[in-house]
Each structure stands twice: as C-alpha cells, then as structure tokens.
Amino acid sequence: MRTFELQGAVGIENLKLVERDVPKAGPGEVVVRLKAASLNYRDLATVKYMGGKLPMVPLSDGSGEIVEVGAGVTRVKVGDKVAPSFFPHWISGAPRPELLAALGGPYDGCASDYLKVSAEGVTIAPKNLSHEEIATLPCAALTAWRGLFVEGCLKAGDTVLVQGTGGVSIFALQFAKMAGARVIVTSSSDEKLERAKKLGADEFINYKKTPDWEKEARKLTGGRGVDHVIEVGGADTFPRSIMAVRLGGHVAVIGLLSGMSKDVNVAAIFSQNVKISGVTVGSRAHVEDMFRAIEQNDIHPVIDKRFPLEQFPEALRLMEGASHFGKIVLNIA
Structure with a gap:
C-alpha cells in the first residue's frame, strides 16, 4: 500500500x-x-x-x-x-x-x-x-461542535463570532446557523466574507480595514457583546476576543495561528465574568x-x-x- x-x-x-x-x-x-x-x-x-x-x-x-x-x-x-x-x-x-x-x-x-x-x-x-x-x-467539525454545544451550550438567538474562514470557523458558522444563532464573521478578504454570506453569515468584519474588530463586534450587538467567540487566532486575537464577548459570554480557545503567548487583560476576564474553554477536539x-x-x-x-x-x-x-x-x-x- x-x-x-x-x-x-x-x-x-x-x-x-x-x-x-x-x-x-x-x-x-x-x-x-x-x-x-x-x-x-x-x-x-x-x-x-x-x-x-x-x-x-x-x-x-x-x-x-x-x-x-x-x-x-x-x-x-x-x-x-x-x-x-x-x-x-x-x-x-x-x-x-x-x-x-x-x-x-x-x-x-x-x-x-x-x-x-x-x-x-x-x-x-x-x-x-x-x-x-x-x-x-x-x-x-468536532472542534467547532464541542466549542459551541458542549462547552458553550449554544442556543437559538445567541450571537456567535467566528474568526476567519478556515475549517473550524466554517463548520462553526454552519452549526450555529443550524441552531438558529446569529453569526458574525471576520476575515481579511472581502471575497471570503462574501462567500461566508452565501453560507448564511449575518454580519461581516474585515479586520484589515477594521483592526479594532472587537469594538465593531460590540457595535453590531448594540454594545452588549457577542455570546460566543470561536477563537482560532491565538496570541494576537485572544485579548480582542475577551473584549468582544458579553458579560458572562463564552470564548472557545481552539487555535494558535498567531502564536501561543501574549499579555492578557485579566481584569477584563473577571469583571466581564468571561467563560473560557480550551477545546482539543x-x-x-x-x-x-x-x-x-x-x-x-x-x-x-x-x-x-x-x-x-x-x-x-x-x-x-x-x-x-x-x-x-x-x-x-x-x-x-
């Protein structure tokens, strides 16, 4: 063979x-x-x-x-x-x-x-x-599934922010829409964001044009913040994910595309009562x-x-x- x-x-x-x-x-x-x-x-x-x-x-x-x-x-x-x-x-x-x-x-x-x-x-x-x-x-797919449903307890009407358009993020988009959630997608490519729209994504942020995408995510949710973040970026994006999520919201930490270590705003984690889950498949x-x-x-x-x-x-x-x-x-x- x-x-x-x-x-x-x-x-x-x-x-x-x-x-x-x-x-x-x-x-x-x-x-x-x-x-x-x-x-x-x-x-x-x-x-x-x-x-x-x-x-x-x-x-x-x-x-x-x-x-x-x-x-x-x-x-x-x-x-x-x-x-x-x-x-x-x-x-x-x-x-x-x-x-x-x-x-x-x-x-x-x-x-x-x-x-x-x-x-x-x-x-x-x-x-x-x-x-x-x-x-x-x-x-x-299983990583996205566990991050949303097992660790995040996703329910209809929640808002999910997915980072990028790789495998985990696209599955998270599909599963979240299946469950009746609203989905915000980030990408550096308007073309990819357009393709995400065809899969049912509701809101879009080009992080090249809008580097402070966490502020835009809050704006899109009326200042409340998103319920879930599928965090695949790693060191560079994790601090922004903490600031994008609502009081008591959930960040599923999945990837490390931008690195493994960086300063984290601990005060924001406890003041926002953020739930952080490491998800390994x-x-x-x-x-x-x-x-x-x-x-x-x-x-x-x-x-x-x-x-x-x-x-x-x-x-x-x-x-x-x-x-x-x-x-x-x-x-x-």
Missing part, C-alpha cells in the same frame, strides 16, 4: 511516499480502506515543527470502508462506511492524559491507503455525505452526537481544494499560504 512518511527530520521536504504491507487486524481492531483524508493546521504544524518519533504517517482525519475486523469486534462490520476518531481511545466522559493520543502523531495517521485502528476508535459515518465530506469531520460520544445532527439537518462540509494522495506536500503548501476557504481534501482511492 502507498503511505506518506515523515522521515529523518521535520519539514514538508522530508515527506516521502513509500510502500508498506497492508496491515492485519488484531483482536479488537479493524482495518479501514481509506477513500479520502483532509488537512488541518495541526497537520501542517506537526510536519513542519513538531515531528515526534520518526518515521511517522501524518493526518488525523480520514474516511473509508472497513475491510477486516479482528477477533471480538461486534460494534462494526466489514463494509461499514466509517470515520476514525481523532483520539481513538477517548470514548466518552472528561478528557484524561492517557486518552489524548491522536492519529497523525503519535499514532500513524490517514496519509495512506489503509489504516489499522481500534474498533472503538471508529464511528459509522453520516449517510448523506461522500467520503470526501466525511473526511473533513473528525478534527475541525472531542470524544467519540461527541462525534456520534454531531453525526446525527449533520445527517438530520443535511449539512454538507465546504471543500475548497482537492488533491490526489501523491500531491500531499502540495496540499500542505496550500494550507501554509492560508488562501483556502473551508477544507483541503486528499482523494486516496
């Missing part, structure tokens, strides 16, 4: 397409014939900076069909259309350190023709989606809830670009340029 390995050292240039034997399912395991995979910023960071034990197979997100089940497996069967979990061993409940090992580092990921994984670490996919669409869900129970909602509401992920598996390095470079809108997908089969 074809497999991309990160070999020797970090860097996109160190990704090599190699041949490996097709894995065999052991007790409690399944083998999935992957049909598609998708990219997240985490995958780019892993390849460029983090590495780990090498060689390593990148990519946490994929979709495929089960072609083999090991002894004792009863919850899924050969032929099932599934998505592997980002954290294969986090089934439900609160996160614990021993559960937070992910595909694509430290475990081998989905940049391959086949994936062997615990049978507990896959979920039957929504029937309304293609493999390409399913492959976008395990990380970005989610459990299989969260996946199951999200998949039901996606199927019942016929939500379809937004895919910007598609590449064959062989062009995985080119797909990473597109992500590096941050010009995409929604998700970048690899066709495997």
